[in-house]
Every structure is written in C-alpha cells, then in structure tokens.
Amino acid sequence: MKRLINNLFVKIFISFWMILLVTAFVSINLSRMLSEDNFKAPKWAVKNLHEFALRIERNPERMLSPRLEPHLKSRFGKPFIVNSEGEVVNRENISRGMRRFLVNHDNIEDPRIMLDKKHILIGPQALTIDNQRYLLYVERRSNPEQLHAIRNFGVSPWFLSLVAVGLSLALCFLLTRHIVRPLKKLQSAANKVSLGYLDTPLPEINRGDEIGQLSDSLQRMVDTLNQAISNQQRLLSDISHELRSPLTRLNMALALHKKRQQVTPEVERIERESQRLAEMIDALLSLSRMQVNAKQQKMTLQELIEDLVSDCEFEAEQLNKQFSANYPQQLSVICYPELLASALENVCRNALKYADYKVKLSASVQDNLLTLIVRDDGPGLPDDELNSIFRPFYRSGEARDRDSGGVGLGLAIAESAIRQHGGSISASNHSRKGLEVSLRLPLQ
Numbered sequence: 001m002k003r004l005i006n007n008l009f010v011k012i013f014i015s016f017w018m019i020l021l022v023t024a025f026v027s028i029n030l031s032r033m034l035s036e037d038n039f040k041a042p043k044w045a046v047k048n049l050h051e052f053a054l055r056i057e058r059n060p061e062r063m064l065s066p067r068l069e070p071h072l073k074s075r076f077g078k079p080f081i082v083n084s085e086g087e088v089v090n091r092e093n094i095s096r097g098m099r100r101f102l103v104n105h106d107n108i109e110d111p112r113i114m115l116d117k118k119h120i121l122i123g124p125q126a127l128t129i130d131n132q133r134y135l136l137y138v139e140r141r142s143n144p145e146q147l148h149a150i151r152n153f154g155v156s157p158w159f160l161s162l163v164a165v166g167l168s169l170a171l172c173f174l175l176t177r178h179i180v181r182p183l184k185k186l187q188s189a190a191n192k193v194s195l196g197y198l199d200t201p202l203p204e205i206n207r208g209d210e211i212g213q214l215s216d217s218l219q220r221m222v223d224t225l226n227q228a229i230s231n232q233q234r235l236l237s238d239i240s241h242e243l244r245s246p247l248t249r250l251n252m253a254l255a256l257h258k259k260r261q262q263v264t265p266e267v268e269r270i271e272r273e274s275q276r277l278a279e280m281i282d283a284l285l286s287l288s289r290m291q292v293n294a295k296q297q298k299m300t301l302q303e304l305i306e307d308l309v310s311d312c313e314f315e316a317e318q319l320n321k322q323f324s325a326n327y328p329q330q331l332s333v334i335c336y337p338e339l340l341a342s343a344l345e346n347v348c349r350n351a352l353k354y355a356d357y358k359v360k361l362s363a364s365v366q367d368n369l370l371t372l373i374v375r376d377d378g379p380g381l382p383d384d385e386l387n388s389i390f391r392p393f394y395r396s397g398e399a400r401d402r403d404s405g406g407v408g409l410g411l412a413i414a415e416s417a418i419r420q421h422g423g424s425i426s427a428s429n430h431s432r433k434g435l436e437v438s439l440r441l442p443l444q
Contacts, residue, residue, distance in 0.1 A: 007209060007210075008179070008209045008210045008211065011178075011209065012175070012179075015171075015175045018171070019168055019171040019172060019175070022167070022171065023164050023167050023168045023171070026163070026164075026167055039112060039113050039114070040110065040111075040112060040113070041111040041112055041113040041122055042113065045111070045113055045120075045122045046111055046125075048075075048076065048122075048138075049111060049122050049123065049125045049136065049138055050125060051076075052076040052077075052079065052125075052136065052138060053125045053126070053127045053136050055076075056079065056081075056127060056129070056136065057127065057128055057129065060129050060130075063079070064079060064081070064090055074140075074141075076138065076140070077120075077122075077138040077139055077140025077141070078138065078139045078140065079136060079137070079138055080094070080098065080102070080123075080136070080137040080138070080139065081127065081129075081134045081135075081136060082102060082106075082124070082134060082135040082136075082137065083132070083134055084133065084134075086102070086103075086106075088102070089134070095116060095119075095139075097114070097116030097117070097119075097121065098116065098121060098137070098139060101114050101116070101121045101123070101137065102123075102137060105123065105124060106124055106135065107124070108124050108125065108126045108135065111123060111124060111125060116139070118141060119139050119140065119141060120139070120140050120141075121137065121138070121139055122137065122138045122140070123135065123136060123137030123138060124136060124137055125137075179211070182203065182205045182207070182211050182215070183211060185203040185205070186202070186203065186205070186211075186214065186215060186218060189201070189202045189203060189218070190218065193222055193225075194422065198222060198225055198226050198229065199226075200222075202215060202218055202219045202222060203215065241285070243277075243281050244281060247274065247277060247278055247281065250274055251271075251274055251278075254267065254270060254271050254274065280409060283409045283410070283413065295336065296334055296335065296336055297334070297335070297336075297337055298332060298333070298334045299332070299333065299335075299337065300329060300330050300331060300332055300333075301327055301328060301329060301330075301331045301332075301333060301363065302327075302329035302330065304333065304335070304337060304340065304341060305325070305327070305341065305344060305361075307341075308341055308344060308345050308348065309323075309325045309361070311345075312325075312345075312348050312349070312352065312359070312361075315349070315352055316352055316359065319352060321352060321355055321356075321357055321358065321359065322357060322358050322359070323348075323352065323358075323359045323360075323361075324358075324359075324360050324361070325360075325361040325362070326360070326361070326362045326363070327361065327362065327363035327372075328363060328364075328365065331363075331365065331370070333370065333441070333443065334443075335421055335441070336417070336420065336421065339417040339420060339421070340417060340418075340421060340441075342413065342414070342417060343413065343414035343415075343417035343418055343425075343439065344361075344372065344374075344414070344439065346410035346411060346413055346414045347374045347410075347411065347414050347425075347437050347439070348361060348374055349410065350410055350411060350437075351374050351375070351376040351378070351435070351437070352376075354376060354378035354379065354435070355376035355377055355378045355434070356376075356377050356378055356434075357377055358376065358377045359374065359375070359376045359377075360373075360374070360375045360376075361373070361374050362375075365443065368442065368443050369440055369441070369442055369443065370440070370441045370442075370443055371438060371439070371440050371441075372438070372439040372440075372441070373436060373437070373438050373439075374436070374437045374439075375430060375434060375435070375436045375437075376434045376435055377432075377433050377434040378433075378434050378435060379434075380429040380430070380433065380434055380435045381427070381429065381435055383429070386426075386427045386428060386429070387426075387427075389411050389427060390411050390412055390414070390415040390425060390427075391412060392409060392412040393409065393412070394412070411437075414439075418439055418440075418441065421441050421442075422441070422442050423439065423440050423441040423442060424439075424440050425437065425438065425439050425440070426438050
C-alpha cells in the first residue's frame, strides 16, 4: 500500500482531484457568500421596513388591504406576513424568488436584501397583530439607481473565474514544485557530472516515488563511474611502471652491445624504437599522474598559459621559427590546470614541429564558450585524416613521424583532457595554408 501511495502517477492523480474539488468547493461557497440574496440590508431599507411594520400594527386593515393607496404602495412595497409556522397569511401567489428568500432568511436581528428580477426583497422585521407575532417581508419595485447599487454588492462571474483560476494555479504550483524541485537539483548535479566533475555530491532525495529511485540510480551510476575510472587509471599506472623495468634492462643491454661490438643498422633501429617506447611510457605515466591528482582551480588565462607561451617562444627560436600568442589575459577560468596546460602544450608543440615558420595561439569568448585556436603555416593534413589525429597512436605520414620521434599520443592526450573539461577539440585546414586546431571550453 505504501509503495502504491508513493507512486508518482497516484500522487498526480490524487492531486488533480484534490485541486478540482478544493477549487469547486471554494468557488461555490464564495458564490453563496457573495450572492445577490446574501447581503445585509442597508440602513434606508431597514428604516423603511421598520416604519412599514409600525403602520401595519396601528392600522392592519388599511395597510394590508389589496387596495392600498398607490403612494403608500410605491413607498413601502407589497407586504408578506409570515406566521410562526412559516406560512404567508396574507397572500396566495408568491414568486419563486420570494419563497427562497423566506426560507433562507428568518433572523429578525439580521435583515437582508435581495434582487428578484426588477424587484427588491427586504426582510424580516418583527410584527405584532392582535397579540400574534409575525414576520414582515416586503417586495417593492425600485428605480434603476437602487438596482445598480445592489447589484454592485454581488460578485461578478469574472471575479469567481479569477478566484478559481488563481486557486488552481497556486495548488498546481505546489504540486509542480513538489515534482520539479528535486528534478532540477538532479539536473544541476548531472550537468556537473557530464562536464567531468565526478566528485559532485548528488542531492539527497528521501522519497519513495520514481524521483527518489532516480536519485538513487544516479548516485550508483556516479559511484560506478568513479570506481571504473579509478581502476583504469590505476591499471594504466601499474602497466606503465611494469614496462619500465624490462625497457631499462633492454637499454642497458644495447649500451653494452655498442661498447663491445660494432654498431649495425639493426641495433640503431632497436635503439630508436626503444627510445620511442620510453617516450610513450613517460606520456602514459604523465597522463595517469595528472588525472589522478587533478583538482579544479580558478585562475586567469595568463596564469594558466604564461609559462607555456614562454617555453614555446624559446623552442620556436631554437627552430628558427616564430611563435605568437594573443589572448584575454585577465579572463577567469575554472579548470584542471595541469590537464589543460598539458593539452595546450601538446597542440602547440605539434604545431611547432610541422610549421614552416609561424605558429599563432589566439583565444576568444562567445556565448560563454572559450575558444583557443592554434594555427600553423605547415603543409596541413588530408581532409580524411582531420578527425583521426586525435585517436591514440595514430600518426599521419608515418615515416616523417618516426624521424621526428612522434608516438601518436600528444593529440590524444589533449583530446582526453579537453573532454574532461566538458569541451571539444577539432582540426581543420586553413584556407590559406597550414593546420588549425580549435579547443572549445565552456566557462562556468
């Protein structure tokens, strides 16, 4: 039973009918309270009714006569005398409106007034005739001004509609808040997780319905992701460390062989491949170390890449090339500094390696998105390889990469780091000449 009540469908179904019933109940009762037969008689009507009762008590035959003088009839109206049993003793033809008025109002301490078509009904007023107690009610024609004034006491259908709509909106708001508020919290936490912030605490939603179950499922998913990434990073680090030992022994054996015997092309090839393998292991270890120790920090763009720009300028000078940078220095970013700096360094060094003369780093912000562009004036790449260069161990122009010592991990590491920031990276050939690599990062 408890599980059924906690079902979201049951909650919405019950809430719908509660809103409907509460709105109808309030509207109906408000309509009754403010209806045209539920107004306290004004002073002029009470005074007129009291004077009419006194005249009837003094001269009942004249005042209750069907042939009452016109001026008295127009002044006081048509009298209805009701006995203690609720019967009208002086008239037989009674309108429906007057019957309802007689039934609803019999308190002499609270005389009321009501509109019935073009007539005004007023009463009750205590009356004594021949030592018998009666109640006096009056039906009288009224002028348009009086009718308009009394109608203004009533409630407009538009007012009732507004009350019903306002009440239903308030109740619907409470229902929607009950459903949507925890979903917004989950959405905010899920967005942070999707940007790579796996340490984001999910909100505690202690509910037995589907939203509470969703929260529990998301928490288990985040815990599983954290565990899987942690295991992957640990495995990568362990493998890299284990590979270092045999690689070190291989390099020692090569060094001894070169001392004892003549160096052959085959030995040189083995030594070159050994160096590439060592660089590959160093890159994997560096990546694993940065991911494990990664912590977000808020810093300016200048603090993040100032040292990188200086290093690239120095390296470009050694290669007789030119490196320039243009970026908003005081722009604040929240990032994993080592990962982002490593990604940008790999892209810049790759550009310096293949540039003919110039490499330019630029940055711009648009729609809360930071775009870093590294452009060189080198030979570029075939269009069918532009998306492949970010795959691990992929190398375009294999012979050239081997000569330059590339292992095909730099851009893959950059792509992984940018993705961890919730961004993207892409490459395109510049319209004039060279390759252009764009790194896009959402600003928080």
